[in-house]
Amino acid sequence: MSSLLEDKWLDITSQFAAASHALPLGYLVKDDNFGLFEAMSAIELMDPKMDAGMLCNKELCEVSCAEEAIVKELLPLNPSMEDVIGVSDEILSCICTWLDGHSLAQTVLTCLYLHCVERIKSSVLVSICNAALKSCELINYIVSIAGCFEEEDFITCTYGYNVSTTMSTSKVIALLKEGEDEINKKVKRGVEIGPSEKAILQRLSFWKYLVIVLHKIQNFEKKNIESLKEDLNKLFHSVSPIKSTIGIGTQAVVSDEKHRKMIGFEYLINQKLLSSTPPRYIAILERNAMCEYLMRLFAHVELMLRINESTTLSSIIRFFVRFSEQNPCVLSRSCLFYIFLVGNSGNNVLGVEPLAKIIKEEIKSFSYPISFFTPYLGDPNVREFVTSFLDGTSLCIQDYIQAMCHNKGRQRRKLGALLSELNELYKKSENFDNMLHAYLSNNESLANHFRSFSCWVLFITVEVMIKYLLLGWELELYGIHEAHYIYCYLEYLFSWLRQTIICGQDQVTQGEALEKKLAKRNKNMRRKKKDKSNQMVLQMTNVYQMMSHGYIKALEGFALQGKFEGYMERKFDNEELRFRQRFAAFNITMPIPLEMSKYPTLSSIVETAPEGKEHDLFKESLDNFTQVREILNTIPAQHSVDSLAKVVKMNCVQMSLVVKGHCKDSKKPPILDFSICQNVPFVKVT
Numbered sequence: 001m002s003s004l005l006e007d008k009w010l011d012i013t014s015q016f017a018a019a020s021h022a023l024p025l026g027y028l029v030k031d032d033n034f035g036l037f038e039a040m041s042a043i044e045l046m047d048p049k050m051d052a053g054m055l056c057n058k059e060l061c062e063v064s065c066a067e068e069a070i071v072k073e074l075l076p077l078n079p080s081m082e083d084v085i086g087v088s089d090e091i092l093s094c095i096c097t098w099l100d101g102h103s104l105a106q107t108v109l110t111c112l113y114l115h116c117v118e119r120i121k122s123s124v125l126v127s128i129c130n131a132a133l134k135s136c137e138l139i140n141y142i143v144s145i146a147g148c149f150e151e152e153d154f155i156t157c158t159y160g161y162n163v164s165t166t167m168s169t170s171k172v173i174a175l176l177k178e179g180e181d182e183i184n185k186k187v188k189r190g191v192e193i194g195p196s197e198k199a200i201l202q203r204l205s206f207w208k209y210l211v212i213v214l215h216k217i218q219n220f221e222k223k224n225i226e227s228l229k230e231d232l233n234k235l236f237h238s239v240s241p242i243k244s245t246i247g248i249g250t251q252a253v254v255s256d257e258k259h260r261k262m263i264g265f266e267y268l269i270n271q272k273l274l275s276s277t278p279p280r281y282i283a284i285l286e287r288n289a290m291c292e293y294l295m296r297l298f299a300h301v302e303l304m305l306r307i308n309e310s311t312t313l314s315s316i317i318r319f320f321v322r323f324s325e326q327n328p329c330v331l332s333r334s335c336l337f338y339i340f341l342v343g344n345s346g347n348n349v350l351g352v353e354p355l356a357k358i359i360k361e362e363i364k365s366f367s368y369p370i371s372f373f374t375p376y377l378g379d380p381n382v383r384e385f386v387t388s389f390l391d392g393t394s395l396c397i398q399d400y401i402q403a404m405c406h407n408k409g410r411q412r413r414k415l416g417a418l419l420s421e422l423n424e425l426y427k428k429s430e431n432f433d434n435m436l437h438a439y440l441s442n443n444e445s446l447a448n449h450f451r452s453f454s455c456w457v458l459f460i461t462v463e464v465m466i467k468y469l470l471l472g473w474e475l476e477l478y479g480i481h482e483a484h485y486i487y488c489y490l491e492y493l494f495s496w497l498r499q500t501i502i503c504g505q506d507q508v509t510q511g512e513a514l515e516k517k518l519a520k521r522n523k524n525m526r527r528k529k530k531d532k533s534n535q536m537v538l539q540m541t542n543v544y545q546m547m548s549h550g551y552i553k554a555l556e557g558f559a560l561q562g563k564f565e566g567y568m569e570r571k572f573d574n575e576e577l578r579f580r581q582r583f584a585a586f587n588i589t590m591p592i593p594l595e596m597s598k599y600p601t602l603s604s605i606v607e608t609a610p611e612g613k614e615h616d617l618f619k620e621s622l623d624n625f626t627q628v629r630e631i632l633n634t635i636p637a638q639h640s641v642d643s644l645a646k647v648v649k650m651n652c653v654q655m656s657l658v659v660k661g662h663c664k665d666s667k668k669p670p671i672l673d674f675s676i677c678q679n680v681p682f683v684k685v686t
Contacts, residue, residue, distance in 0.1 A: 086250030131207035146334035148405035300332035313362035368511035369452030416585035494545035550624030557617035
């Protein structure tokens with residue numbers, strides 16, 4: 001320290017400011033050892049919001065450990081029924097707060113009873129405390145193994161505390177059943193039990209089913225899924241009785257200084273054990289909010305178990321996407337990926353079928369490569385090529401599915417990283433196609449393996465790119481002035497998606513023709529009926545492509561009306577830089593990235609468009625939305641397009657008004673309203 005004081009310091013502020021002008025727009029200078037993450041994670045000393053030592057609330061912390069609380073007689077070892085009910089509810093509130101992203105040490109482990117279970121004299125409280133510890137242990141295990149969380153979602157660190165109870169799961173459940181049986185025996189003998197005993201019975205039942213459900217998820221087996229659903233249903237319906245009897249238990253008291261006090265808890269005992277990314281204000285969920293949280297959680301877990309109904313890869317991916325749209329919490333997302341692929345299954349889907357086999361069936365229905373034909377697959381060389389390709393593909397698809405189990409912000413980042421993996425897979429698939437084609441052509445003049453694997457990989461890649469862009473709307477990353485090139489790129493990607501589907505259908509037709517010829521040669525060869533579900537995918541791709549075109553023309557018309565003038569004249573704006581940064585993740589081989597030079601910017605359209613052109617653009621937009629509406633009316637009722645159809649109808653009404661001159665003189669930019677459908681907005685003009 002003395003050497004630092006003796007050094008001569010030189011003020012370089014003016015030189016630093018002058019040098020910063022040499023940086024291009026959008027660039028930063030950073031040291032390799034101190035990047036954005038370090039800057040965001042740094043603790044500002046002496047700031048009460050970030051430095052726990054500055055809270056100056058040491059006098060509010062009455063004890064430093066459970067033993068001290070017992071000595072001072074602040075922790076009753078044989079509490080009343082009302083206290084037991086209150087402690088049980090408060091532990092549940094702490095668990096929900098933990099699942100909301102706070103640390104275990106500053107939530108659940110603020111309960112002093114959990115640190116001295118062996119000293120408690122109340123058998124009911126002992127069973128509840130053991131159930132709470134076992135639940136935390138199981139939750140921590142499932143979330144950690146699934147790996148579908150980030151630091152902002154879930155903190156696995158226990159700061160040296162041991163949350164693993166010495167009791168086995170069966171023993172914990174047995175203790176809870178004993179408590180239930182003791183109260184139920186009174187009822188059977190005709191003894192009238194009071195509200196407090198009824199409330200305790202309800203909580204014992206809740207904890208019992210919570211441990212059972214978590215244990216069954218940890219040791220998931222597909223054959224036991226029905227019994228898991230039954231237990232989950234009982235668990236879900238046990239929350240309402242708890243909510244209706246919250247008032248019976250002892251309540252936590254919050255002082256004017258926002259300090260929370262509750263019997264059996266010391267909330268400040270671990271306050272200096274801050275997470276690595278402060279500030280984090282630990283606000284324990286109120287008990288009514290806790291019940292709502294639990295009901296949403298169990299509803300999502302119940303929905304998660306419907307993955308059992310998805311049998312094809314496309315339906316599985318669609319299920320994960322739709323599940324993600326429900327905004328589930330970290331536990332339900334982790335449970336989904338855990339039972340689907342992780343668990344004790346050895347990377348078998350739901351512990352039964354290898355993922356590679358499901359991928360193989362998906363490729364077979366999409367492009368039907370001849371290397372999957374029985375006569376060719378029996379060749380050791382062909383089988384080696386196919387196995388090698390499927391193994392590499394399985395890793396990419398597993399990463400894709402796992403990415404959909406992260407929170408929305410991380411999802412987008414994961415999908416961006418996944419594109420580089422898919423790019424490498426595409427290059428390998430092209431090589432496999434070429435090698436298989438060359439090998440099979442030597443043995444069979446009818447054989448044609450061009451693009452069979454690479455076409456399907458390209459289809460998956462384009463789907464990921466589209467999802468990446470649409471997530472930007474959900475996360476509110478784009479401004480209204482960026483909507484034009486976002487929809488231009490989406491239209492471009494939907495055209496690629498359409499081409500790959502048509503290419504796959506052509507290959508299926510060729511494959512069926514070849515299979516028919518081979519069947520004539522080999523009468524024992526069985527012909528399988530091909531899946532025609534891609535026709536629906538193609539129809540919806542056409543819908544989204546036309547809608548993207550409709551948005552593009554509407555935005556160009558609004559630009560000609562001067563509704564984007566405020567965005568176009570910004571001094572430090574650079575549209576080319578924004579374009580490059582928005583689509584930086586798309587720097588891959590196929591599909592060929594859309595270059596800025598081929599993109600018609602709004603400013604260039606405004607400069608070159610003739611007077612009155614906006615009316616034609618609005619009319620073209622209206623025609624596109626009208627055509628989409630007609631297509632949606634022909635889609636069978638079993639396909640859920642209600643929200644999409646509603647948005648399209650509203651856009652038709654809005655654009656018909658705009659064509660007639662509605663808000664023509666207004667300079668306010670249009671509003672893209674995503675409240676009805678997450679991916680498709682309703683255009684509002686004011």
